[in-house]
Amino acid sequence: MEGLAIMTSGGDAAGMNPAVKCCVDYSRTKGFKPFLIRDGLRGLIDNDISEATKEDVSGIMHRGGTVLRSSREPRFYELENRQKAYDNLKALGITKLIVIGGDGSFGALNQFYADFQIPFAGIPATIDNDIPGTDYCLGVDTALNVIRESVDSIRDTANSFSRAFVIETMGRHCGYLAMVSALASGAEMCLVPEIEYDFESMGKRFRKDIADGRNYIIAIVAEGTNMADYTTRWIKDSLGMDARLTTLGHVQRGGSPTVRDRVMAYHFSVAAVDSLLAGQTKEIMTFKGGTYGTQPIDVVVNSKPVTDQSIVKLCKCLSV
């Protein structure tokens, strides 16, 4: 039986555990012998690899984070360490890899393929939702619902006390989390890298609203704009409303995966195993226009992420 190893790599995201479980279960039904690599690239280099047991993947479906753990591992940039990794796989009879992570991890495996021709399949998993060519990455729906609960909570207190709240969301250079959260929570203001913002015009809008009786403001600010502190001060100084900043931080990464993240994990896992079965060598799974598919890693590497334009359009009125 051919060995197939599964790893999680890069920043953790909800949905990684269901994907690990589905990859193990489905690959086994297709005749593979599934292995698990611990700690991402570190375990690949240091041979922290073992055959997947029933216990390894039992009761993990509903757990946040990744039971395989993850790492950022600069040693993989060096050929001698990649050689070690290859030797580890060879010794265990592993001929194929599935990596659950982001574009950095996919790039590393691409280099590894160039060196040693180990085919791999990539499952996109990052709460930033910034991988080119797919509308969806694992972890996004869970992160959005964690943010929603926080913002709903804060709205209770904002409304009780006539106060503005600025909430900084994750997402690196991508404003997706911030924009969808702003829509879903009915925020009055949203600042993201994708949209030009105009404080002067916002000042006019809010001063009018306040004159009409508005007594609180919820502002969602993407970390990629680096504007959270400024916005908080601006509300105080320019609008004369008491304002507080909440930085949700890593709370956004955690939590039990939502149904959507579990179901996406299922579909991506089936597609990843099928891609390797079909002899594809370096494909990344995609969900595009409602359909699951694959795209070559080169497309991912050579493209820029494009944020969903229908969401951008709906949010424009929140930045002016």
Added chain:
Amino acid sequence: MEGLAIMTSGGDAAGMNPAVKCCVDYSRTKGFKPFLIRDGLRGLIDNDISEATKEDVSGIMHRGGTVLRSSREPRFYELENRQKAYDNLKALGITKLIVIGGDGSFGALNQFYADFQIPFAGIPATIDNDIPGTDYCLGVDTALNVIRESVDSIRDTANSFSRAFVIETMGRHCGYLAMVSALASGAEMCLVPEIEYDFESMGKRFRKDIADGRNYIIAIVAEGTNMADYTTRWIKDSLGMDARLTTLGHVQRGGSPTVRDRVMAYHFSVAAVDSLLAGQTKEIMTFKGGTYGTQPIDVVVNSKPVTDQSIVKLCKCLSV
């Protein structure tokens, strides 16, 4: 200004409140004067209709159920009551309707259009997810996540005590909720109207699993099969495992809408107002292949709902 009235009708579903809010806000930006009808068709007949105020739709985004309330109203089958409804609208200057509900409600508005030519737009909202022509109806994602939390909870206790649990889910004749819940929770058994089940073969499968150490079973049974009681007894009698039945009931309808239901509500509402603006007269909103669109009510009326075949395929192994 042209009056546009919004109502919720039929069984309630999470996401109705965000849809009401978005329809009011967006229609106003497009030059309509929005009205709200209370209690669905009952309010339409009895003139329980008022212009939407800011307070009506403030702070409702995160609330379950429908603040407009709903009803099943057989009086609407009688022409004289539809005449009353028409007179009410005319007196208030309302020339267009948006109805948020299921196929029964759409059919009623279709008859009303045939009688009095009041154009309407329908937003699909039912946890059964059984409206032809759309992959998604409001309320489904929230219902799925409510079920997920219950099943995750029950799994804790099943695992602690070596016991089978049969969980009956809603969905009328459609097994969608049951199937997705079974996938998302890693259930061992799933019975739905769409898939033939074979207790003899399941008996073999489970007896082998039990011999291999399995000490609990989670079975998800759609109410449409009417098999929940039988399955519970069968597990006790035929597998010799203690088994308990949980009927989740209306818990599934409630809860604060998930982000997905809020975002879908946003898109459907924009599409509904745009459809009326464009002069369409009796369209139902759709989400199909990842794209928002509309379809004529006649298609809905003359088609049968088709459950997502990719989900059916993944679940077949849970019924044999």
Added chain:
Amino acid sequence: MEGLAIMTSGGDAAGMNPAVKCCVDYSRTKGFKPFLIRDGLRGLIDNDISEATKEDVSGIMHRGGTVLRSSREPRFYELENRQKAYDNLKALGITKLIVIGGDGSFGALNQFYADFQIPFAGIPATIDNDIPGTDYCLGVDTALNVIRESVDSIRDTANSFSRAFVIETMGRHCGYLAMVSALASGAEMCLVPEIEYDFESMGKRFRKDIADGRNYIIAIVAEGTNMADYTTRWIKDSLGMDARLTTLGHVQRGGSPTVRDRVMAYHFSVAAVDSLLAGQTKEIMTFKGGTYGTQPIDVVVNSKPVTDQSIVKLCKCLSV
């Protein structure tokens, strides 16, 4: 080092896992060598006992159910099996026991003490909250909050649709869960074994309320009354309001322990280890009048549980 073994027994309850972890950690700081018994009395008889490792109790604080698993084990009634249990403990150097469970489990350990003089400490854990001499048992707060979320959800839908909901709660012969849930959710009706109910007078009350505009009813019914079906029919037939029954079932047992259950677990565990250290031989932990203490098992065995009278008093108006 003296061996001390920890087990969970009887019906599972949230808070058992934090208690297991605290007993292991705290007993170790006091010089014991902690052991874990799997599957309750079954593991005690069958020698499913091992020294507690760091991994055993790592990451279990927030998990529902019991990772040690539980059982009802009639074999323990037979002396020869208790002899086996004793031999197992002796061989491992275990001289003391902590049992986390209900009165049935405490009684079994009491018999075991009579036979072989193995001192034990009992930590009350049952969602029924029916152990004499303590105001609180582990699992109750978590169960109450699970019920609360369900009832809050159902209220959304009840209010949307002019309908009564009857919700049956667990608790065996004790109405505590039902009563506190009724208060916490503002239910209109509550039937428990502790309070005489009067349907005639309730009929008058509700008919007046309905005439005054009431359009839904939430009724909480304790399983110990066996009145859930009757109440549902009565509301339909006698009040003429559509009514639905939800049986929450084992959902109530599960879920991540609340802070209260975790903190109570902490205090009970410290008290249990301290009780054994002090040379006490068969004490049950208590929380009474805001203070942690212990009581002899004989008091538990010879008393009847008394439901909190201040709660009973507040609920009387919901049964007439």
Added chain:
Amino acid sequence: MEGLAIMTSGGDAAGMNPAVKCCVDYSRTKGFKPFLIRDGLRGLIDNDISEATKEDVSGIMHRGGTVLRSSREPRFYELENRQKAYDNLKALGITKLIVIGGDGSFGALNQFYADFQIPFAGIPATIDNDIPGTDYCLGVDTALNVIRESVDSIRDTANSFSRAFVIETMGRHCGYLAMVSALASGAEMCLVPEIEYDFESMGKRFRKDIADGRNYIIAIVAEGTNMADYTTRWIKDSLGMDARLTTLGHVQRGGSPTVRDRVMAYHFSVAAVDSLLAGQTKEIMTFKGGTYGTQPIDVVVNSKPVTDQSIVKLCKCLSV
């Protein structure tokens, strides 16, 4: 009928809404005519006071924050504004007040009593849990459970990625929230104003743990210590572990009240109305040693809050 007015004042806390509802309902059964004051002291001065209707308190039991809204109102320090407040009450026939809030609000009402002899009853409500003479203030249990969910989430991601997380909790000068959260989440470090901390000894402890395999640290730091930033840097610099700071902020104030906060609200409200009925003039409700009671405002004003010493004792090992 004698008028009794209810207000919420100071920082908002979960449980205020159930308390408002219970005060209205229970005072009515005792023959009072209940009034509601909006925006705390501001509404008292500006006559934003109206008789409580059924709609005012319907469906508020499960809502976070306070539907009456709150404020900090320095104008109340001036006698002329207190005179206005008195005139408002007199004109409406209001002879008694219930204030739900913290010690600042109680002090204001005490001054008002000295001026105009309007008896009042105070219900302690603050997530800081720092009101002398009572073990419990409304909002604490909800805040603790919000923090618990966040910390459980963060632990998933900490464990996945070998990283330390510093979580700053609210509580002003009181470390109660931080300490209970640290116990409930099994944190490895906890810094509060009540306990002297020793970084040198913590350094030794953690270096040993890390050598033994520990790969993440959860540190809970009370805002009253002002040590969150320092701790984050210290972990990076002194322990060489990547560390992130999460400031939970006002998320902690919000959320649907837990069962404990709802039940406490019930008891406090009954006690407050009973206190006024019994002719007491300036009592604050208490929960002490498991019993509900009252204490004169002078005791609150002249005492310092004492944090629960059993909790302090359990947490000492987390600061060294």
